[in-house]
Amino acid sequence: MRRLLLAAGAVLFCGPPAHAAFEALRAVSTPAAFDPLRPALHFWHTAPGRLVDSAPRVHVAGAQPYGLAELRSGAVDITARPGSFGLGVSFSTLGSGQYYSELLLASGVAWQPARWVALGAVVEHGSVYAGSRFPALYEFALGAGVRARLSRRFSLDCAATGLGTSSEEARLFTPRLSAGLTFEYSNLLCVRVASLSHLQWSLGETVKVGENLALSADLVTSPLRLSLGLLISAGPFGFDFLYRDHPELGGDVAVGVLFYT
Amino acid sequence: MPLLLSEVLANEPGSVTSLEFIELVARHPVREGSVLLNANGDTLRLPESPLDSGAYLVVCRDAQRFEAHFGDSSGVWGDSEYETYAVQEFSMSLPNGEGYVGLTAGQEADEFRWSGDAPDGTSYERVSDSLWQPTESSVGATPGRRNAGLPADFDWSLERMSVPPGLLRSGLPVRLTIEIRNAGLLASGGVVTVVHQPRDTLPSLLYSGMPGELIELSCELVPHSGLNSVSLELGPDDRAANNDGDLAFYADGAPVHLSEIHPSPSPGQPEWVELCFPTGSAMIVPPLALTDGNDTGGLPIDSWSAGSNRYLVLTADSFLFALAYPGISAPVVQPQSWPSLNNDGDALELLLQGAVIDRVEYPTPGSRRGVSYERIGSSAQWGWSVAAAGSTPGARNSIDVPYSDGIQVDVDPNPFAASQGELANFNYCVPFGAQAELRLFAGDGRLVRTLFERRAVVSGQAHWDGHADNGVPVPVGIYILQFRLFEPREQVYLSTVVVAR
Numbered sequence: 001m002r003r004l005l006l007a008a009g010a011v012l013f014c015g016p017p018a019h020a021a022f023e024a025l026r027a028v029s030t031p032a033a034f035d036p037l038r039p040a041l042h043f044w045h046t047a048p049g050r051l052v053d054s055a056p057r058v059h060v061a062g063a064q065p066y067g068l069a070e071l072r073s074g075a076v077d078i079t080a081r082p083g084s085f086g087l088g089v090s091f092s093t094l095g096s097g098q099y100y101s102e103l104l105l106a107s108g109v110a111w112q113p114a115r116w117v118a119l120g121a122v123v124e125h126g127s128v129y130a131g132s133r134f135p136a137l138y139e140f141a142l143g144a145g146v147r148a149r150l151s152r153r154f155s156l157d158c159a160a161t162g163l164g165t166s167s168e169e170a171r172l173f174t175p176r177l178s179a180g181l182t183f184e185y186s187n188l189l190c191v192r193v194a195s196l197s198h199l200q201w202s203l204g205e206t207v208k209v210g211e212n213l214a215l216s217a218d219l220v221t222s223p224l225r226l227s228l229g230l231l232i233s234a235g236p237f238g239f240d241f242l243y244r245d246h247p248e249l250g251g252d253v254a255v256g257v258l259f260y261t
Numbered sequence: 262m263p264l265l266l267s268e269v270l271a272n273e274p275g276s277v278t279s280l281e282f283i284e285l286v287a288r289h290p291v292r293e294g295s296v297l298l299n300a301n302g303d304t305l306r307l308p309e310s311p312l313d314s315g316a317y318l319v320v321c322r323d324a325q326r327f328e329a330h331f332g333d334s335s336g337v338w339g340d341s342e343y344e345t346y347a348v349q350e351f352s353m354s355l356p357n358g359e360g361y362v363g364l365t366a367g368q369e370a371d372e373f374r375w376s377g378d379a380p381d382g383t384s385y386e387r388v389s390d391s392l393w394q395p396t397e398s399s400v401g402a403t404p405g406r407r408n409a410g411l412p413a414d415f416d417w418s419l420e421r422m423s424v425p426p427g428l429l430r431s432g433l434p435v436r437l438t439i440e441i442r443n444a445g446l447l448a449s450g451g452v453v454t455v456v457h458q459p460r461d462t463l464p465s466l467l468y469s470g471m472p473g474e475l476i477e478l479s480c481e482l483v484p485h486s487g488l489n490s491v492s493l494e495l496g497p498d499d500r501a502a503n504n505d506g507d508l509a510f511y512a513d514g515a516p517v518h519l520s521e522i523h524p525s526p527s528p529g530q531p532e533w534v535e536l537c538f539p540t541g542s543a544m545i546v547p548p549l550a551l552t553d554g555n556d557t558g559g560l561p562i563d564s565w566s567a568g569s570n571r572y573l574v575l576t577a578d579s580f581l582f583a584l585a586y587p588g589i590s591a592p593v594v595q596p597q598s599w600p601s602l603n604n605d606g607d608a609l610e611l612l613l614q615g616a617v618i619d620r621v622e623y624p625t626p627g628s629r630r631g632v633s634y635e636r637i638g639s640s641a642q643w644g645w646s647v648a649a650a651g652s653t654p655g656a657r658n659s660i661d662v663p664y665s666d667g668i669q670v671d672v673d674p675n676p677f678a679a680s681q682g683e684l685a686n687f688n689y690c691v692p693f694g695a696q697a698e699l700r701l702f703a704g705d706g707r708l709v710r711t712l713f714e715r716r717a718v719v720s721g722q723a724h725w726d727g728h729a730d731n732g733v734p735v736p737v738g739i740y741i742l743q744f745r746l747f748e749p750r751e752q753v754y755l756s757t758v759v760v761a762r
Binding site for chain 2: 128248
């Protein structure tokens with residue numbers, strides 16, 4: 001559960017590359033919209049298909065990670081206007097006789113006190129229920145981050161997240177630190193390099209093709225994984241798809257539906 | 262021939278001789294006294310009164326005893342629904358052994374000869390123009406009614422009832438599979454009633470189908486620990502004999518199973534069967550019995566003692582066994598009777614309290630004289646012993662590791678409380694000659710723990726204490742178990758393991 005909390009906070013300032021500009025700063029996002037089990041992939045990049053989208057909306061997504069029939073994950077992500085408030089809920093459940101569910105609720109606020117800097121904070125609450133044989137587990141954590149524009153094309157961001165504790169531990173979690181550098185060389189193409197925890201590195205790219213289509217690709221190390229995303233907008237609705245490869249566990253697909261408020 | 266022989270009861274139950282009868286059926290209207298019956302040398306002209314087409318006439322040796330046995334025992338024939346056919350008394354004697362019955366009507370004739378192969382109290386019945394056989398009726402005879410072996414209009418037959426093989430756990434639902442066949446002449450349907458003892462009545466299942474059609478039905482039941490029995494009933498339809506079935510099985514493991522059999526002994530060796538008590542104790546309730554799958558003989562084991570031994574050997578000749586296998590520490594029991602193992606059945610069943618708790622079908626030994634057929638480990642697989650002595654009575658089998666066609670992994674417990682010192686046990690079964698590795702990944706795809714890297718493995722067990730490779734306890738959550746098989750073929754098995762507090 002701790003990793004979920006950490007990851008959720010980490011995306012506080014993780015504006016997607018295509019709109020790394022401060023104007024698109026999102027208040028909060030559940031990184032697990034597609035896949036709560038692999039939040040690290042969403043550390044600085046929300047699901048690729050969503051990268052060019054910053055409008056207030058409701059996003060519902062679901063996945064069956066690794067093709068495991070008994071495992072389900074999903075998320076509901078409500079994003080308010082930049083500079084205000086956001087709310088996200090993600091969950092994972094298991095069936096097949098090994099009942100398990102974990103639920104993460106994250107809320108946050110972001111603001112831009114100056115033209116070249118943005119700040120944000122997030123509060124996270126998680127709960128785990130693994131059947132009647134085990135006590136329910138609750139976790140609570142805080143996170144904060146900053147993004148600074150270095151030049152017209154470069155911006156730097158860093159965050160400390162997951163500072164909290166659980167109902168089963170007397171001590172505080174070790175915060176998770178992360179940082180990223182974004183380079184924009186056009187409004188259509190953006191490359192981002194970020195250092196993740198566990199000495200992971202990430203390189204992502206997003207291309208917006210026209211008004212209604214966006215494509216995205218990510219590379220994450222340890223293990224080296226490639227993600228390919230697609231977002232199609234149609235009126236107030238959007239549909240996104242994600243394919244993610246894993247060298248050992250195989251690739252899988254997640255899908256989502258967006259409604260722009 | 263206006264009148265045909267249809268059924269003959271010659272071998273009456275026990276020492277009774279007054280129930281002998283000959284059943285005749287009219288193919289056309291039959292005039293009074295138009296047919297001559299020859300009952301093993303005694304002749305009688307039939308019938309006493311005209312018969313309509315399709316009517317039955319039963320010639321019996323003692324009408325009063327016949328009415329008492331096959332009628333309503335009122336002393337008067339024809340006063341009940343069981344007494345709707347004509348009965349004619351005739352002082353005849355039909356031998357249990359070889360016998361003869363004939364009919365003549367002008368130039369036409371019909372006859373039946375028997376040679377004494379019908380069991381006690383069982384009639385011979387005609388199922389085709391030229392074929393007679395002992396009746397399939399559960400009551401031994403069907404005078405004045407359709408023969409049990411004839412196809413019925415509405416008849417469904419229970420073909421098979423089964424639960425998944427292997428170890429069943431109490432409380433975990435299993436699927437009961439039922440195969441039924443429309444053995445009747447017409448399309449029909451009905452209801453299957455399933456009762457799972459000791460306390461569950463399962464929802465009724467509906468079926469329908471064309472003649473000859475085989476239908477598979479299934480339902481879910483939750484086994485209780487220990488002996489479970491399932492009773493099933495089809496119908497009702499025209500033939501009740503094939504409508505019932507029972508299935509007994511154990512959940513959480515049977516207390517005893519077949520371990521090794523010796524169907525083809527060398528000269529000087531007796532046949533024997535080794536039973537294994539997995540828990541190492543003899544906590545079973547008799548009667549325990551062995552039976553050859555196709556033999557009527559049984560082997561009741563009412564008194565025996567395995568003591569603290571894990572094995573018990575049953576043999577056809579304990580004296581010969583002691584000479585052939587000196588120094589065996591396991592108890593050896595010679596039952597009062599012994600079904601020959603090396604016969605046409607080639608199957609052996611172990612019954613406990615009437616439930617078939619284990620069964621092995623063994624191939625023809627061929628040239629493997631003196632070599633036993635043994636269970637491989639605790640699996641459902643069997644194979645010929647590879648012991649130098651040819652067998653291992655009263656001891657571990659020569660191949661004690663099970664093999665499977667693919668990867669099978671059972672995680673227990675799951676979830677597991679790693680912080681409480683609990684271990685997740687991975688019981689895996691792999692093919693022969695396997696090379697494999699077992700790793701655990703976090704939900705985000707990171708490798709967390711390698712339990713073993715690629716190496717030669719046999720079926721066995723691995724444990725996870727909930728720690729990563731660096732020794733740090735992993736957080737609560739869902740982890741992905743990856744069991745990767747490299748040899749004898751590439752295969753990957755994924756499953757989930759939950760770490761709880």
